[in-house]
Amino acid sequence: xxxxxxxxxxxxxxxxxxxxxxxxxxxxxxxxxxxxxxxxxxxxxxxxxxxxxxxxxxxxxxxxxxxxxxxxxxxxxxxxxxx
Numbered sequence: 001x002x003x004x005x006x007x008x009x010x011x012x013x014x015x016x017x018x019x020x021x022x023x024x025x026x027x028x029x030x031x032x033x034x035x036x037x038x039x040x041x042x043x044x045x046x047x048x049x050x051x052x053x054x055x056x057x058x059x060x061x062x063x064x065x066x067x068x069x070x071x072x073x074x075x076x077x078x079x080x081x082x083x
Contacts, residue, residue: 005027019057028054028067035067035078048078 004061013031024037026047035048035057038061050058052069059065065078 009042009044011044012036017056021057021059022063026057028057030055030070035065 012027012029013028015027015036017028018025018031021037022070024039024045025032025039026033026035026037029036030053033050033053034046035050035054037047039045048065050067050069054067054069056068056075057065058075066075068075
């Protein structure tokens with residue numbers, strides 16, 4: 001099997017938990033304390049900055065972002081976890 005590997009995005013400290021939502025790829029940047037998203041062309045946005053290390057991501061039916069951070073250890077609304 002052979003193929004070409006292309007870099008889609010750089011500059012993440014430790015990206016984990018990729019999720020597709022709203023036409024964008026979302027990741028938790030654990031050590032940077034950020035949730036980032038990337039568009040199909042590779043454009044990057046910081047969606048949320050926290051005082052904790054984000055891990056799991058999810059969304060309520062309303063579209064509100066849920067984040068599980070290392071010390072909280074439970075889903076929390078992004079509006080309550082932002083710094």
